[in-house]
Every structure is written in C-alpha cells, then in structure tokens.
Amino acid sequence: MIVGIPTRKEAVDPPMLLHDSHSPAYRQPLGPVAAGGRITLRFYTDQAEAVTLRTWNGAERTTPMRALGNGMFEAAVSVPDAPMLFWYDFIIHTPQGDLRYGNAPDELGGEGALVYGVPRSYQVTVYDPAFHTPAWLRRGVIYQIFPDRFYRCGDDPRPEAQPDVLAAHPEATFHPAWLEPPTLDTDPENGDNRALDFFGGTLRGILKKLDYLQALGVTVLYLNPIVRARTNHRYDTGDYETVDPILGTEQDFTALAEAARARGMRVLLDGVFSHTGADSKYFNRFGRYPALGAYQSEASPYYPWYRFFRFPDQYNAWWGFYTLPAVEKENPDYQRYLLDGQQGVLPLWMRRGACGWRLDVADELPMPMLAAMRAAVKAQDAAGVLLGEVWEDASNKVAYGQPRSYCLGDTLDSVMNYPLRRAVIDFMTYRSTAHDLARLLRHQQEVYPAPFLYSLMNLLGSHDRVRALNAFAGYDRDGSAQLPREQAMHIRLSAGELALAKERYLEALRLLCALPGAPTVYYGDELGMQGMADPWNRAPMDWDGGDAVHWSAVSELLNQRRHSPVLMTGFMEVDVPDADTLTIRRFAADGRDVFGDPLAAEPVSVTVCRNVPLSAR
Numbered sequence: 001m002i003v004g005i006p007t008r009k010e011a012v013d014p015p016m017l018l019h020d021s022h023s024p025a026y027r028q029p030l031g032p033v034a035a036g037g038r039i040t041l042r043f044y045t046d047q048a049e050a051v052t053l054r055t056w057n058g059a060e061r062t063t064p065m066r067a068l069g070n071g072m073f074e075a076a077v078s079v080p081d082a083p084m085l086f087w088y089d090f091i092i093h094t095p096q097g098d099l100r101y102g103n104a105p106d107e108l109g110g111e112g113a114l115v116y117g118v119p120r121s122y123q124v125t126v127y128d129p130a131f132h133t134p135a136w137l138r139r140g141v142i143y144q145i146f147p148d149r150f151y152r153c154g155d156d157p158r159p160e161a162q163p164d165v166l167a168a169h170p171e172a173t174f175h176p177a178w179l180e181p182p183t184l185d186t187d188p189e190n191g192d193n194r195a196l197d198f199f200g201g202t203l204r205g206i207l208k209k210l211d212y213l214q215a216l217g218v219t220v221l222y223l224n225p226i227v228r229a230r231t232n233h234r235y236d237t238g239d240y241e242t243v244d245p246i247l248g249t250e251q252d253f254t255a256l257a258e259a260a261r262a263r264g265m266r267v268l269l270d271g272v273f274s275h276t277g278a279d280s281k282y283f284n285r286f287g288r289y290p291a292l293g294a295y296q297s298e299a300s301p302y303y304p305w306y307r308f309f310r311f312p313d314q315y316n317a318w319w320g321f322y323t324l325p326a327v328e329k330e331n332p333d334y335q336r337y338l339l340d341g342q343q344g345v346l347p348l349w350m351r352r353g354a355c356g357w358r359l360d361v362a363d364e365l366p367m368p369m370l371a372a373m374r375a376a377v378k379a380q381d382a383a384g385v386l387l388g389e390v391w392e393d394a395s396n397k398v399a400y401g402q403p404r405s406y407c408l409g410d411t412l413d414s415v416m417n418y419p420l421r422r423a424v425i426d427f428m429t430y431r432s433t434a435h436d437l438a439r440l441l442r443h444q445q446e447v448y449p450a451p452f453l454y455s456l457m458n459l460l461g462s463h464d465r466v467r468a469l470n471a472f473a474g475y476d477r478d479g480s481a482q483l484p485r486e487q488a489m490h491i492r493l494s495a496g497e498l499a500l501a502k503e504r505y506l507e508a509l510r511l512l513c514a515l516p517g518a519p520t521v522y523y524g525d526e527l528g529m530q531g532m533a534d535p536w537n538r539a540p541m542d543w544d545g546g547d548a549v550h551w552s553a554v555s556e557l558l559n560q561r562r563h564s565p566v567l568m569t570g571f572m573e574v575d576v577p578d579a580d581t582l583t584i585r586r587f588a589a590d591g592r593d594v595f596g597d598p599l600a601a602e603p604v605s606v607t608v609c610r611n612v613p614l615s616a617r
Helices: 163-168 203-208 210-216 250-262 332-339 345-351 367-380 418-428 434-447 468-472 495-514 548-562 565-569
Strands: 038-045 050-056 060-064 066-069 072-078 084-094 097-102 113-115 122-127 142-145 220-223 227-229 237-243 266-271 308-310 356-359 385-388 397-399 402-404 457-459 518-522 571-578 581-587 604-609
Touching: 038 050, 038 084, 050 072, 060 072, 122 434, 142 457, 203 210, 203 250, 210 548, 237 250, 237 345, 250 266, 266 345, 332 345, 332 367, 345 356, 345 367, 356 367, 367 385, 418 434, 418 457, 418 468, 418 495, 434 571, 434 581, 468 495, 495 518, 495 548, 495 581, 495 604, 518 548, 548 565, 565 581
Parallel strands: 142 220, 142 518, 220 266, 266 356, 356 385, 457 518
Antiparallel strands: 038 072, 050 060, 050 084, 066 072, 084 097, 084 122, 097 113, 227 237, 397 402, 571 581, 581 604
16 A cells, blocks of 8 residues: 555545645655755545646746556655745646646645635745754743733832832823722823823832742743833833833843843843834934934934824824834834944843843834844844744735745744634634644644744733633633723623633643743733733732632643653644544654754653543543
C-alpha cells in the first residue's frame, strides 16, 4: 500500500481527490520552509492518470507530478531563495476535462476542496533561515499589568500631595478608595470614555508585588504604557521619554527592572507609535508643555510629524479621535527619534531595563519601519524582543490595502494570539467543536515558523476585551460585549455563572500551558475578577477579595508549565477524540526539541474536555 492513501473510517470509499497539508503523507516538511529549501507534495486521485502542481510566487509555474502508483502523485519543488509567501494548488487531468483542487474554503489548510473556477491556494511560509527569537520568551509565562490599577503601594495619589502630578494631570480625578468602580466619563465629541480617573497604581507598587508574581509562576511582566500621558490607560502618549509622575520616576522603573531580572523575570513595555496624544509635547494642543507643538505653530520641529487638512483644527487622527493625532510614520525625523541607537526611544528604554516592546496596533506601522524597529531592538540587546498587536492571522493578512506577513523573520518576533483566544472561548462555550479548535492549532503550526509559533503571546483576557470570566460565561458574543457601557457596568455573574466560568477558565489555561507560546494572564484573572469592556475590565486589583482557591489552581498550572521543558519547546501533535475533547501531545524527537537543542524528557499528553468539571477528575 502506498503511504498516504486514505484509510480513515469515514473514507471506506476513497475520495476521488485528496491533498492534506496537515499530513506528512501529503506534504514534507510540514509547515513553513526556510528560504532556498525544498518541499515535497503529494496528491491522491482514483479518477485521473495525470496531475499538475501549480505554484506561484509572483510568477506562475506548472510542474507535472510523478505517478507513484495506486492513485498517488508526487512532485518536489524548491521554494524561493528570499522570504515570502509561496502558493500551490493542483490541476487534475481527466478524460472529461481538467479539474481544479485547492485549499479549503476557510483557508486553514488540511484537506482541500474541488472547485469550479480558480481555487484558493495552499500557503507555504518561506522564512529567513537565520530567524530566531530569544529562549526566555518561548519559555516564558507572561502577566499583563494595567499599571494604574495594580497596586498603589500606600502612596497618596491626590494632586495636592504631589505637585508634579497636578502639573501633568490638571483634569484628573483621583479615587480615594482603592476598590471604587472606575468612572465612566463619556466624551460628548466622540463618545469615547475620557479615562481621566486615576487610582494611583505605581511602579513601586509592582515592585512590592514581585514575590506574589513569582509565586504565581510569572517570568515576564507586560506593562501597558507607563510614559507620561493625559489618560489612565496612557495610550495617548504625552512624552515618550518620561515616566508618568503618577506611576513614579525613571529610577523607580530601573529599580523594578533590576529587581525583576534578579528573580529571572523581565519587563516588557507597551509602545504606541502610530499616534500621540493631542496633549503632548509633540502636538501640544492645550499648551501644557513648554515645547512648541505642532498644533501651536507650523514652525514647530514636530509639525512635519502630523498631517493637517486645515491648520490647526483639522488633522489626521487615529480612528477619528481628535485626542489622538496620527503620526506620519514614514517621516525620517520621527523614525530617527524612535530608533537612533544613542538617543532613540526604543533603545533608551531598553537601556533603562526593558526587555523589549509590545507594539500597539502594529498593522498601522509601515513594514519597513517594523523591520527598522526590530533591528534597533536587536542592536541594543540581541535577546530583546518585538511583539505586535495583530488580531488576525499574522502570516497572511491585508492591512490598509497592503498584504502583510509578520512571521518571515524580518519584522516581528511574534504577536498576541487573538485568533487562539477566540477559538478557545468559542470551544469552551459550545459555539464550536474540538475539531474547529484543532484546525486553528494545526493551521498556526502550518503557517508560523517555529521561532514565531513558540513565541506567541497566548492570551485569554486583555485590557481590550471583556474579562475572561465574563467571556467564558457567554458575555463575549451575540452583542453582549457591545452593550452600552451604562448597562455593562451592572452585569455581574451569578454564583452559578461564576463557578462555571472559573471551571472553563482553568481548563482553557491548561490548554494554553500545553501549547507552544507563552501562556498569558491578565491581571486579576487569577483572582477571579470579572467585568465587561472598558472601563469595567480595568477595575483595581482586588487584593483582599480574590478567590484564593482559583489563584492556587492558576498558579499550579503556570508553575507546571514553567518547569516543564517539553511543554516549552517540545514538538506538538493534536488529536481530537470527539467534539468535546482535545489532546495535545508534546514530545522530543531523537532527544531534541523543535529547535534542535537537547531535550531529555518523557512525552507529555494533556487532554482538555469542556464537559467534565475539574472537580470530577
């Protein structure tokens, strides 16, 4: 029997046409291929005597496939010498005419489909063979902190107690009680939450909680922006070079980074480089900075950083929010300000102790700029990292009319894995099956090179989505996540909903800890915090009222992952026993891991089931 002829139970009558890009019987090697390498592809049919492989990499090429007998055909081709996406599909020659066969309709690979017309092609990611990412990231456990809401360290946040805070935040209000709900303050001009209420979390507060984070199993602290800004979320940068005075000082940040390093932990910063704040030293719409801003004068050195339609009141703004003027990213002076090896913002903060950057809205930054950013980060520290906020398939997407592939080895080290978050929540809440989730996992294996795949930020919650427990209770679909904020603030999970959501969260976290990539916890999720979208998902950390049993279960999972080399870098296979169950198998091959490094470890299998309570195991 020829290897690869369908033998599945449901294929008693073999399909007339078959190629399965997830099976080594039909594609070798599986997954991405280093530039200049070769790939062998097979196709099965019992209805034709000839099959042609069609490939495309900017130019079409056809290759007759060699008949192996018993309906199997084979062709081996070289992939391009330069990193890019390489495509293929099949032409089947029958007495009745030619047939076309390509990727499945969802374009996630695996078994394809016969089409009448032009098929969707299968993708081969051709990546730079020199592409590598730091070992600490793919072995890491990430914890995301919204700094204003984490820990206040006993400091008095009132402006009269801190004159520098009053100068930087004249519009701010400060919550005297830590566990007050966040304030909803809608901007009448754009409907956005103005986010001018502060609880006074500090960098020293994070430093004081390093024991807590280390016990939880965390190795990487991902901080939402810490630089001076008008709002509590600080995505409206006021000064890229200065710590927000509510959070502390440059010395406080350095102390945090040094203390974290001493514990084997790193600090990852959030970089917002597609726009600044209108209230910034660069734009200075409200005149609160001594510098001459672009809004104030066309003679400002920052004026070329922005695009004015009518000076000064009409300008290009991020998604139309007047508080967030968009930056002309390709401006050489702006890029120099960010990337210069001696004075640039990215290298500057790495010298202060950051391990790298997570880039806000990476899709909105030009690809050459991303490449320059990665080069600047690596020049400062070869083990530095550049992660991107990308919400879709990061190997192949179109952003602002331009095709983008972030995983070729020339731009990002990896991305936030929002597609996995969506797939896991849908599986756990019965909106999809284990087969659907497995397809997504196999697709990511197929299109992401190992350095990229094993460095993914695998998350369940973030500051941009409803709390994970709300999502696992069903408040993340069917319009509930888009409820008016005034209604959303009143949503509290019932005792039954909360218990079920915690069970689902832990089962989902078990899965994340079994997968390649860094499992990521959003602050407070380990304590069972709940909340709908902004601002309710950004409530202060409930240090005294959290669920200690839930915390212990989360900590156990993260620490198991942290101390399991095979779960960090072992090979992966995915099996689906039934629609409710998924098994992840991690293993060494010939005593080595997926990167070729020695790995002396027994295989580990993790089975995730959505309909068996953990208490019953």
